[in-house]
Amino acid sequence: xxxxxxxxxxxxxxxxxxxxxxxxxxxxxxxxxxxxxxxxxxxxxxxxxxxxxxxxxxxxxxxxxxxxxxxxxxxxxxxxxxxxxxxxxxxxxxxxxxxxxxxxxxxxxxxxxxxxxxxxxxxxxxxxxxxxxxxxxxxxxxxxxxxxxxxxxxxxxxxxxxxxxxxxxxxxxxxxxxxxxxxxxxxxxxxxxxxxxxxxxxxxxxxxxxxxxxxxxxxxxxxxxxxxxxxxxxxxxxxxxxxxxxxxxxxxxxxxxxxxxxxxxxxxxxxxxxxxxxxxxxxxxxxxxxxxxxxxxxxxxxxxxxxxxxxxxxxxxxxxxxxxxxxxxxxxxxxxxxxxxxxxxxxxxxxxxxxxxxxxxxxxxxxxxxxxxxxxxxxxxxxxxxxxxxxxxxxxxxxxxxxxxxxxxxxxxxxxxxx
Numbered sequence: 001x002x003x004x005x006x007x008x009x010x011x012x013x014x015x016x017x018x019x020x021x022x023x024x025x026x027x028x029x030x031x032x033x034x035x036x037x038x039x040x041x042x043x044x045x046x047x048x049x050x051x052x053x054x055x056x057x058x059x060x061x062x063x064x065x066x067x068x069x070x071x072x073x074x075x076x077x078x079x080x081x082x083x084x085x086x087x088x089x090x091x092x093x094x095x096x097x098x099x100x101x102x103x104x105x106x107x108x109x110x111x112x113x114x115x116x117x118x119x120x121x122x123x124x125x126x127x128x129x130x131x132x133x134x135x136x137x138x139x140x141x142x143x144x145x146x147x148x149x150x151x152x153x154x155x156x157x158x159x160x161x162x163x164x165x166x167x168x169x170x171x172x173x174x175x176x177x178x179x180x181x182x183x184x185x186x187x188x189x190x191x192x193x194x195x196x197x198x199x200x201x202x203x204x205x206x207x208x209x210x211x212x213x214x215x216x217x218x219x220x221x222x223x224x225x226x227x228x229x230x231x232x233x234x235x236x237x238x239x240x241x242x243x244x245x246x247x248x249x250x251x252x253x254x255x256x257x258x259x260x261x262x263x264x265x266x267x268x269x270x271x272x273x274x275x276x277x278x279x280x281x282x283x284x285x286x287x288x289x290x291x292x293x294x295x296x297x298x299x300x301x302x303x304x305x306x307x308x309x310x311x312x313x314x315x316x317x318x319x320x321x322x323x324x325x326x327x328x329x330x331x332x333x334x335x336x337x338x339x340x341x342x343x344x345x346x347x348x349x350x351x352x353x354x355x356x357x358x359x360x361x362x363x364x365x366x367x368x369x370x371x372x373x374x375x376x377x378x379x380x381x382x383x384x385x386x387x388x389x390x391x392x393x394x395x396x397x398x399x400x401x402x403x404x405x406x407x408x409x410x411x412x413x414x415x416x417x418x419x
Contacts, residue, residue, distance in 0.1 A: 102219040107203035108132070108163060108193060113176060115183055117191030120163065122219065129241040130215040131162045134206055136169045137182035138345045138387040140417040141228050142210035144265055146186065147257040148231050152238060153190045155255060159247030160238060162190040167201045169209065170322060170414050172347060172385040182386070214238060217245040228266075231255075261372055262343075262389060266419035270397035272338035273309050273418040279322040288312040292319050297327055306336035308399055311416070323412040325349065333413065335402045341392050341419035342371065342402050347385025349410040355382040356407045359390050362400050369393040382411055 101109070101122040109122045133149055135142040153162040168174045174196045183192055195201055204213060204221075214223040214237050223237040235254045242250045259265065277283050280294045287310040288300045300313035315331030317324055324333075335342070348355050359366055359378035367376050371389035374380040380388070391402060 102221075103203045104132075104200075104213070104221060105130075105215070105219045107200040108165070111193040111195060111200060113194035113196075115176075115180055115192040115194070116189060120161070120191060120193075125161060125215075126219070127217045127245060128161050129156075129159060129217065129238065129245060129247070131160060131238065132204070132213040132215060133162065133164045134167055134201065134204075134209060134211040134213075135164055136167060136173055136209050137179060137186070138170065138173065138414075139209045140262065140343055140387060140419060143186075143262045143387070144228055144259070144419070145210050145212075145231075146188075147259040147263050148234075148255065149190075150187070151255040151257055152235060156238060156242060156247075156250070158249065159242045159245065164188065164190060164192045165195050165200050166192055167195040167198060167206075167209070170345065170385075175385075178385060181384070214241060216241050262387065264419075267340040267397065270338070270340055270395075271418060273335075273416075275418070276309070276311060276335070276416045277322075278311070278319075278324045278333070278413050278415060280319045281321045283319075285310045286312065288314075295320055302332065302334055306334060306401060308336050308338060311335040323414050325413075326355075326406050326409055326411050329408050330405055331409075331411075332403060332405045335416055336399060337402055337416075337418060338397065338399050339393075339418035340397055342390045343387050343417045343419070344390055344404065345387050345414040345417070346382055347412055348382050349412055351384075353408075353410050355409075355411040356380070357382060357411075358405045358407065360403045360405075361391060361393075363403075366391055382406075385412075387417070 105122045105125065109120065111119075114120075131149070131152065133145075149162060149164075152160065166173075166179050172178055176194055179192070179194060193200065204211075208226045210227065212225040212234060213221050214234070216222045222241060223234070225234050232254045239250050239252065276285065280292060283292070286292050287303050287306055289303055289312075290298060290300045295318065297316065297318045299316050302312045302314040306312060312334050313319075313324065313332070314334070315326065316328035317326055317331060333344075357380055359370070359374050359380065361369055365376065365378040366374065369391050370376050370378065371391045373388040374390055380390070382388070390404065393400075
């Protein structure tokens with residue numbers, strides 16, 4: 001039909017083809033259906049011209065009539081083309097404005113490294129509810145939220161897309177092999193995007209691990225939760241957004257989890273010790289008899305006693321900006337704490353050189369108070385760069401002195417956390 005109509009146009013305007021060409025230039029920007037409409041309009045005008053010409057042959061002023069018809073027709077068609085093109089471009093402009101990808105979703109789609117999934121684009125996520133979970137694999141606060149993320153991913157798998165954004169805190173967490181190992185060990189099956197350059201973190205203006213953001217079907221952030229807790233509130237928000245996008249079978253109940261190990265909820269009623277970094281830049285309550293010196297090898301001595309939440313070094317250590325490294329064995333770290341659980345982020349300086357250690361609580365082997373990574377005698381080995389659980393006490397919870405003695409050199413320690 002288009003070829004025939006173009007032939008009609010050429011026949012009709014074999015003397016003055018310019019107006020039609022100009023009209024069709026306006027129409028190049030619109031879809032083929034509108035061009036078909038325009039060509040049909042041209043043919044109808046050409047047929048009308050032929051009829052008037054045949055009748056006007058009997059008219060003494062036929063030349064002026066024909067010229068008037070051509071002039072009016074050109075104005076009509078040019079105006080029609082401009083109107084259709086303008087209307088279509090206006091619609092396209094509104095569509096482009098409406099389909100502009102929010103910066104948060106654009107940052108996720110542009111991430112270069114994905115685990116458990118090929119890259120998810122903004123278009124593939126359009127119309128879906130997305131749960132974005134910021135995490136870093138050594139964060140105990142995030143680990144205690146993981147059972148709920150897993151449960152939601154399983155329960156709402158027909159309508160909810162869970163994306164974990166791994167944004168590193170410590171230098172070794174930038175190693176994708178470390179992240180991949182953690183994903184396998186933690187049984188994470190949903191897509192993970194590696195955010196080593198903090199591009200997604202900045203796009204969300206995020207400040208926390210863990211942080212949960214719920215995104216609706218239009219790509220807008222509708223709900224967030226910083227830190228642990230409020231699980232029922234978050235799940236009901238998921239349900240509400242799923243119903244908005246027309247998901248079927250969305251139940252009103254909330255999940256119940258039975259978490260253990262690292263993932264068990266903290267004993268908040270007994271928790272009186274804060275996260276404590278042992279790197280120079282963010283440490284606090286350092287109580288060794290020798291003042292901390294940045295990036296200087298030094299023999300540190302422990303004090304005779306520690307107040308609650310004070311810590312100290314004993315032995316030959318170098319305190320760096322993010323980590324404290326043992327130069328010569330043996331070396332000891334002590335901490336006066338009040339909590340059920342004691343964790344320490346640490347790792348060997350060289351992966352091929354594991355470092356054995358021994359834990360004591362108030363000078364005695366932990367026995368029943370041992371953590372996942374030590375036995376009842378307090379023995380353990382640092383093999384990987386990760387979070388280690390060193391103590392989980394039965395009640396009663398009181399102030400105690402924790403000590404970890406490293407029996408070989410080359411261990412890097414980063415932060416204590418409690419639960």
